[in-house]
Amino acid sequence: MSADATTVPAPAGDTHADEHHGATDGLFVKTAIILAIITAIEVAWSYLPWSDWGDGTAMVLIEVGGLIIMMGVKFVIVASVFMHLRFDSKVLTRVFYAGLALAIAVYVGTLATFEFFTGGHSWN
Amino acid sequence: MLSPHTVDSAVAARDRFATGSVETVSGPRIVIMCFDRLDRDLAAAHAAIQRGDHRALRTWLAATALMGGIFISGQVYEFKEFLNAGYGFTHSPAWSAFFGLTGFHGVHVTLGIIMLLSCILLSLSGRIRQDNAESVEIVGLYWHFVDVVWIIIFTVVYLIK
Numbered sequence: 103m104s105a106d107a108t109t110v111p112a113p114a115g116d117t118h119a120d121e122h123h124g125a126t127d128g129l130f131v132k133t134a135i136i137l138a139i140i141t142a143i144e145v146a147w148s149y150l151p152w153s154d155w156g157d158g159t160a161m162v163l164i165e166v167g168g169l170i171i172m173m174g175v176k177f178v179i180v181a182s183v184f185m186h187l188r189f190d191s192k193v194l195t196r197v198f199y200a201g202l203a204l205a206i207a208v209y210v211g212t213l214a215t216f217e218f219f220t221g222g223h224s225w226n
Numbered sequence: 227m228l229s230p231h232t233v234d235s236a237v238a239a240r241d242r243f244a245t246g247s248v249e250t251v252s253g254p255r256i257v258i259m260c261f262d263r264l265d266r267d268l269a270a271a272h273a274a275i276q277r278g279d280h281r282a283l284r285t286w287l288a289a290t291a292l293m294g295g296i297f298i299s300g301q302v303y304e305f306k307e308f309l310n311a312g313y314g315f316t317h318s319p320a321w322s323a324f325f326g327l328t329g330f331h332g333v334h335v336t337l338g339i340i341m342l343l344s345c346i347l348l349s350l351s352g353r354i355r356q357d358n359a360e361s362v363e364i365v366g367l368y369w370h371f372v373d374v375v376w377i378i379i380f381t382v383v384y385l386i387k
Contacts, residue, residue, distance in 0.1 A: 126268050148385040166386055173381040177374050184370045 125189060133183045137176055144158045243381050272363050275349075278356040284346050287362075290369070291342040301332045327379050334372045341365045 122127045182188040187195045213219065253339070271286030308314075310324055315325045348354045354361060 125273070127273060130270050130273075142383060143380065148387075169381050173377055176272050176377045180370055180374050180377065183365055184373070 115161060125183065125186065129183065137179060140172055140176055144169060147172070271345075272359060273364050274361040275354060275356060275362050280349055280354075283354070283362070284349050287342050287346050287349070291339050291346075294339045294342070296333055298332060298339070305329075324383060327383060331372065331376055331379055336373075338355065338365070338369045338372055341368065 147165070147168055150165070152161045155161060180200065185198075187198060269288065271283050274280075274282035274286055308321075313321055315322055343366065345354060345362055346359070
């Protein structure tokens with residue numbers, strides 16, 4: 103069965119046999135450089151004197167929101183290029199991100215039960 | 227690799243942890259984060275075996291394993307620094323979270339390095355061929371999944387105040 107399976111032509115649209123789903127070494131290098139740049143911006147962002155520029159939730163939202171956005175961009179880039187979801191069937195992308203959404207929901211729900219977001223917890 | 231500045235950053239991070247905040251930017255971890263970003267060459271390793279280029283495959287695998295090893299070395303250094311300063315797993319919930327998250331990630335990276343080295347040995351013995359390149363791809367998927375987990379850990383644990 104397995105021996106026969108290797109001789110069966112790949113179905114239309116199956117680009118698995120192509121060189122890494124059509125991706126090239128150049129794409130990987132360019133992607134890695136982009137990720138390194140985003141990481142550098144993230145680190146620099148975290149060192150900015152946000153508290154000197156104003157108090158309140160606005161600055162916190164900008165600082166944390168910016169970091170979360172950059173984190174999300176990096177996550178999507180790695181999943182799309184290096185885990186080659188971009189080159190695979192869309193159903194795999196849906197399954198991957200559905201699992202991620204479920205994990206985040208469980209995590210946020212768990213934190214909420216510990217009153218993490220309302221300050222009811224103590225780290226000390 | 228670890229300059230006085232990075233050590234100072236680690237100490238500052240340790241002090242911030244001691245105050246109960248999970249905010250920290252650790253110099254050594256930024257250094258190893260940079261190396262972690264370079265481990266993307268594993269995708270190139272898979273592309274190489276699909277071309278039938280075994281030398282390139284082994285080069286990329288070895289480079290990736292090396293970067294992973296440097297990452298783990300930095301993590302061991304960081305853990306040692308914190309433990310020597312008296313901040314262990316049971317010091318506070320924040321430290322438990324820190325050691326739990328980063329420790330489990332480190333274990334997974336270590337397992338990944340073992341997989342990479344195994345692939346090199348399999349390649350040398352001729353058991354990884356162009357027609358079964360999926361084995362390298364599977365290791366790559368594992369490696370990059372551990373990588374995306376680190377992207378989250380790095381931001382949440384080290385950067386967000």
